[in-house]
Amino acid sequence: MLKIKDLHVKIDGKEILKGINLEIKPGEVHAIMGPNGSGKSTLANVLAGREDYEVTKGKVSFGGEDIFEMAPDERAKNGLFLSFQYPVEIPGVSMVNFMKTAVNEHRKHKGLKPFTAGEFLKFMREKKELVQLNSDLANRSVNEGFSGGEKKRAEIFQMAMLEPKLSILDETDSGLDIDALKTVATGVNALKTTENSTIVVTHYQRLLDYIVPDYVHVLYKGRIVKSAGKELALELEEKGYDWIKKENGDS
Amino acid sequence: MTTETKKYSATEDLAGLYTSNIALFESGSPEFMNAARKPAMEEFLRQGIPTRKQENYKYSDLQEIFNRDYHVYPSYVAREMQLNQVFKCDVPELDTNLVLIVNGWYYHQNKELNLPEGVIIDSLSKIASEKPELVEKYYSKLAKTNEDPLAALNTMLAKDGLFIYIPDGVVIEKPIQVINLLHSKEDSFATQRNLFVAGKNSQAKVVFCDHTLTSHHFLSNNLTEVFIEENANFDLYNLQNQHNQSGNLCSVFVSQERSSTSVVNTASLHGGLVRNNLKVELKGEYAEANLFGIALADSDQHIDSFTYVDHMVANCRSNQIFKNVLDEQATGGFTGRIHVQRDAQQTNAFQRNSNVLIHDDARMRTKPQLVIDADDVKCSHGATVGRIDEEALFYLKSRGINDKEARLMLMLAFTHEVIQEIRIDALRERLDDLVEKRFRGEISHCHNCMYHCC
Numbered sequence: 001m002l003k004i005k006d007l008h009v010k011i012d013g014k015e016i017l018k019g020i021n022l023e024i025k026p027g028e029v030h031a032i033m034g035p036n037g038s039g040k041s042t043l044a045n046v047l048a049g050r051e052d053y054e055v056t057k058g059k060v061s062f063g064g065e066d067i068f069e070m071a072p073d074e075r076a077k078n079g080l081f082l083s084f085q086y087p088v089e090i091p092g093v094s095m096v097n098f099m100k101t102a103v104n105e106h107r108k109h110k111g112l113k114p115f116t117a118g119e120f121l122k123f124m125r126e127k128k129e130l131v132q133l134n135s136d137l138a139n140r141s142v143n144e145g146f147s148g149g150e151k152k153r154a155e156i157f158q159m160a161m162l163e164p165k166l167s168i169l170d171e172t173d174s175g176l177d178i179d180a181l182k183t184v185a186t187g188v189n190a191l192k193t194t195e196n197s198t199i200v201v202t203h204y205q206r207l208l209d210y211i212v213p214d215y216v217h218v219l220y221k222g223r224i225v226k227s228a229g230k231e232l233a234l235e236l237e238e239k240g241y242d243w244i245k246k247e248n249g250d251s
Numbered sequence: 252m253t254t255e256t257k258k259y260s261a262t263e264d265l266a267g268l269y270t271s272n273i274a275l276f277e278s279g280s281p282e283f284m285n286a287a288r289k290p291a292m293e294e295f296l297r298q299g300i301p302t303r304k305q306e307n308y309k310y311s312d313l314q315e316i317f318n319r320d321y322h323v324y325p326s327y328v329a330r331e332m333q334l335n336q337v338f339k340c341d342v343p344e345l346d347t348n349l350v351l352i353v354n355g356w357y358y359h360q361n362k363e364l365n366l367p368e369g370v371i372i373d374s375l376s377k378i379a380s381e382k383p384e385l386v387e388k389y390y391s392k393l394a395k396t397n398e399d400p401l402a403a404l405n406t407m408l409a410k411d412g413l414f415i416y417i418p419d420g421v422v423i424e425k426p427i428q429v430i431n432l433l434h435s436k437e438d439s440f441a442t443q444r445n446l447f448v449a450g451k452n453s454q455a456k457v458v459f460c461d462h463t464l465t466s467h468h469f470l471s472n473n474l475t476e477v478f479i480e481e482n483a484n485f486d487l488y489n490l491q492n493q494h495n496q497s498g499n500l501c502s503v504f505v506s507q508e509r510s511s512t513s514v515v516n517t518a519s520l521h522g523g524l525v526r527n528n529l530k531v532e533l534k535g536e537y538a539e540a541n542l543f544g545i546a547l548a549d550s551d552q553h554i555d556s557f558t559y560v561d562h563m564v565a566n567c568r569s570n571q572i573f574k575n576v577l578d579e580q581a582t583g584g585f586t587g588r589i590h591v592q593r594d595a596q597q598t599n600a601f602q603r604n605s606n607v608l609i610h611d612d613a614r615m616r617t618k619p620q621l622v623i624d625a626d627d628v629k630c631s632h633g634a635t636v637g638r639i640d641e642e643a644l645f646y647l648k649s650r651g652i653n654d655k656e657a658r659l660m661l662m663l664a665f666t667h668e669v670i671q672e673i674r675i676d677a678l679r680e681r682l683d684d685l686v687e688k689r690f691r692g693e694i695s696h697c698h699n700c701m702y703h704c705c
Contacts, residue, residue, distance in 0.1 A: 048649050051641075076651035088646040092664025101660065102650040109651070141664075142646075158650060 001026050001166055001197050007058035009046050016042045018222035027194045031208055032201045034219035035241040040201045044170040048082035049075050077109040079165030083155040083172050090142040098142050099161050127160040131187035149180035156187040168199045173207040185210030205237035220244055266296050269407050275325045281379045283387045291396040291406035298400035310584025310616045311555040316498035316524050321440035321470055327356045334358055345677040347428035354433060355443035356411045369418035375446055376411040389446055393476045393504035401500055405474040409444035419450035426456040426675050434464040445475040449483040456486040461493050469497040476504045479511040486674055489517040491525055502528040509535030516673055518682055519546040519554050520689055530559040533567040544573040545669040547689050548581035555584035562595040571602040574669055577613035588620040595625045602632040662690050
């Protein structure tokens with residue numbers, strides 16, 4: 001599904017990712033953890049195609065194709081989804097219209113006929129139920145005036161609508177109370193199949209109680225310094241990131 | 252009816268055009284209109300055609316657009332063609348009281364309208380002569396010739412235009428649609444003078460649609476005075492869609508009495524040079540003014556809006572949103588002046604000017620001006636000039652929407668904030684559609700007339 005080889009990335013001339021290697025197979029859930037500033041969000045954003053980043057070295061293939069040859073919208077249509085850490089408010093663009101446009105772009109890409117208005121509304125109703133989104137959010141402007149929890153739930157709703165092959169959840173737990181966290185995790189789990197994969201980017205172990213990873217990777221100073229099973233997350237929770245820092249020669 | 256036309260070249264000749272043809276200009280007009288001409292001419296000479304040196308015209312030099320040979324029409328020129336047939340507004344579901352104005356003159360074959368008793372929608376020239384008592388007490392009371400050279404020029408040359416009178420308590424359900432056509436065999440200068448009176452507790456909506464039907468250079472100096480009496484509701488929508496070889500000078504003066512509400516919403520889609528002057532005097536307490544403007548400009552279009560809201564008494568509310576989208580070498584200006592007079596306590600005045608520059612070469616100049624002489628008021632204003640929001644753009648693209656469509660969505664969202672304030676459903680939908688076509692680079696003509704000159 002996704003193969004990252006020796007990925008180096010700079011922002012404003014500063015190297016943030018210094019040789020990432022990672023492979024994700026269909027059906028797998030990978031957690032990427034690490035202290036602040038380790039490059040977690042950079043990795044998520046560079047995969048989604050944000051333009052401020054400069055890839056200086058390395059390769060990323062997604063579904064067998066070079067991801068850097070694809071524009072952000074092409075990556076999305078090929079099945080990549082980024083749940084934003086800070087979803088953008090877009091006054092004047094209704095969530096319904098936004099999703100209708102996006103879903104129909106995806107359908108066109110797959111060689112399917114665009115949904116009629118009626119078909120689309122039915123599809124949207126089903127997805128809303130699946131992720132337990134109350135109907136109100138979909139009728140408003142994209143993320144405008146949404147609370148932190150609403151924004152994250154709206155992200156998961158979009159994920160449900162677009163049915164991605166690979167979802168990257170960038171700090172989806174940040175700013176959520178425990179109830180909101182559970183709702184979001186329930187949504188993510190409801191969307192899980194044996195075919196699609198998930199990357200959970202998080203600072204804390206908490207979310208991983210609800211979205212259980214197959215693999216946990218620790219990112220530190222732009223490199224993956226440790227990979228193991230889900231038990232690694234618990235170990236990190238217990239010992240904190242100082243343990244990782246010490247092991248890598250910092251204190 | 253004479254068909255005489257007069258020519259002028261140098262800008263100074265405008266005053267001369269009047270002084271050497273006084274009889275022609277006075278012919279057919281009532282005494283009070285003629286009495287206003289000479290003082291207006293003197294005021295025009297004193298102030299001159301605006302240049303950037305005049306504070307109120309800092310962002311627009313009008314010399315160039317005046318510096319061309321135009322024909323002027325001191326008398327009505329009867330059109331041989333049937334404009335009612337040439338022009339058919341194709342806005343679906345827009346059922347209106349339709350009035351045509353040609354080169355500033357009330358079209359002689361306008362159809363009779365089915366109106367509530369006492370309502371007058373007719374030629375200003377005709378009503379001013381036949382019923383001067385209805386017109387005289389309002390004429391030139393808001394458009395002060397000593398404050399603005401375009402008002403002076405208009406008053407000096409004014410012959411005709413539209414007169415609307417709505418008696419107290421009358422509600423006109425159907426919008427009054429005024430099609431301002433410019434149609435000529437040569438480059439032309441048109442002067443149009445409108446006067447609208449909305450009586451106590453009355454309601455009406457007027458839609459101006461400006462069109463150019465021939466590809467000549469046009470300059471129009473259009474002036475409208477609107478009197479909104481106590482508790483009346485009056486909407487004025489202004490759809491500016493002249494071609495890019497034209498200059499559109501449009502002044503609207505509004506006065507509002509107690510508890511009245513106004514909407515003035517201007518959409519400028521085409522036009523080489525567009526200058527909109529809008530002044531609202533809030534004279535009675537609890538009056539509310541809503542001023543909106545949206546302008547889309549590209550190539551070397553220039554669009555300048557000047558607003559002046561005068562809070563003269565307490566407890567009034569004004570709300571302004573003006574937006575510009577400028578592409579290529581287009582230039583824009585916005586000056587928004589709010590004056591809260593000393594006794595206008597509890598004033599609530601809001602103003603926002605937001606601008607998006609699509610191209611590096613586009614330029615926008617904006618100047619909000621707040622003059623507050625009262626101490627217990629709520630006023631806010633803000634102006635932004637920026638590019639398209641890259642974060643929002645990436646967000647849309649990350650969901651599978653391509654760059655072009657994503658940009659379009661953001662631009663439509665930007666403009667829709669103004670368009671949604673239009674309180675005529677069919678017009679609002681059409682304008683959204685016209686704006687989308689304009690952004691897509693498709694022809695955004697508003698009607699199926701035979702001329703496609705934009």
